[in-house]
Amino acid sequence: MTRILATTTLALLLAACGSDGGGDSGPAKLSLSVTDAPVDSAEAVVVSFTGVELFPSGGGDVVGFEFDPPLSIDLLALQGDNSAFLIEDADIEAGVYDEVRLIIDTENASCNNLVAPFASYIRIDGTDYPLTVPSGGASGLKISGPITAAAGGRADYTIDFDLRRSIAERGATGCYNLRPVLRVVDNAEVGSLFGTVDPALLADSTCTADPVTGRGAAVYVFEGSGIEPDDIDGTDPEPLTSALLAPVEGGGLAYEVGFLLAGDYTVALSCQAGEDEAATDDEIAFAVTVDVAVEADAATEQNFTVTPAP
Template sequence: MKHTLIRGFTVAALAAAVSACGGGGSGSSDGATGSVSLNITDAPTDAFTEVVITFTGVTLKPNDGEAITIEFDEPKTLDLLTLQGGESAPLLEDVEVAAGDYAWIRLTLDESNLYVMNESGGMETLAVPSGAQTGLKLVSGFTVAAGGESDFTIDFDVRKSIVNPQGNGVAADYFLKPALRLVNNLEVGSITGTVDYATINQSDTCDYEGMTYIYLGADVEPTDLNLNSDGGPLMAVPVSDDENPGTYTYKAAFLSEGDYTVSYSCQLDDNETDNALTFIGTQNVAVVAGEESTADIDAPAP
């Protein structure tokens, strides 16, 4: 993809200017530069059939110095639901910027081209309050290595991001309240597993195939997904037999290395209210960078 940088600077010239503004602080590396790549992914969801977002640029803010705004020569339109299960799409590819520490990222959107497709095939509008002025801001520190290549992914997580406006003065069917998560691609792994849904459905009253809930840290007591409460799962991944009918599986990707708690529920979970869910198969899982960990969900003993 081609990019246009603010005020017509070349990338190298802009990087040098930003480095000079930093005055040698933690936000720069004495004029050194590095390349940065930025990708988009989505934690799986089954609430919609399409979620379409159009990106027009990216802004990177060093700890010291002026922000770097990169405008795309052509907008980048993505259906986030095609970017699940470890798939991603590039926003920036090997763009040279000042090396050092950065404070935040802002994604600029074309608000005239945001929409979702519901399960009935209807198109519904999507709005971001103040999005045209500020974009989607992700306050998460990261470092661009001097002379190296830094590769990051932003997890959009549609299930956490799209809510009903409910009279909040938003002239749209849905409200985009992004739950963005930034990860370093060199430091992530995944969790995958099978779910004994057929047996679970015989012994429990299931509303649907269910979701596997992923919590940051070991020995976490599982709770439902509620955007209006603190805590809760890092992500909730739908269970499906789409790839192999009769075999129910899930995959949680782009997880930073560390300890996690995994659990499962087949009861409906409204992401805006408290739900008293029954969880089974709760277990601790360690994620190692570059590896796929396994956590199968078995039916509880009779």
């Protein structure tokens, strides 16, 4: 089990939230995990976490957890419904926390004279490159909540790293910046999306993806129904998350998206996702676009076929 050291405590008692009226009191149990919306240009993205800080709504002392030794997590191994604990069943004061900060062991911002092994790194074509996280080791990566912890209850949340929108090479310096696009979700309110993709959809002459491995293709998920899908370029509509394709036994391709809040989504398949660079406006095409309703605590199936069902 991960060793977690509380470095500060919450001095201001917050009102209990989400109580069922049963008279529960005392601390809440918090579990906080990380997951990843992947990028297809790397074999590993390892981030070294040294701590987590929770900021109570309305002010008060910060609740902090220090990881000794640091937790080195390969985010690319956490696709779909996979996740890894940062905090598991830790006691915290009941209340609402409106911000989470992740403290990262990051390489120095200058990228000069760095020598492997690196605390945080990205692996591309078998070579490790230092990964710098601006302010990651000082003020930390900031994620807006809220996180609600009921007295005597359990709070289970997951932070999603969208690596496709977060990583950029720093010119020709031989290192990369990680500026994460992050969201935090209550695991009691999320569902998942999964399905198969007909390889014939990747065989068109305009496609740049491999129809056998699925490399270079992705399924994009946009909040709301009836959205006209667009590339990742910093302007709306931006995808909430995305998923890569993977071969399945017996042939064909499959995808999985986890930790989606219950609601309506536009889901789109692109066979040009490998050409989608977050720093540029790329004219990628989407082969199939459908509206999907995701329910909490349920897995919704959406398959992509050459002739989609009406």
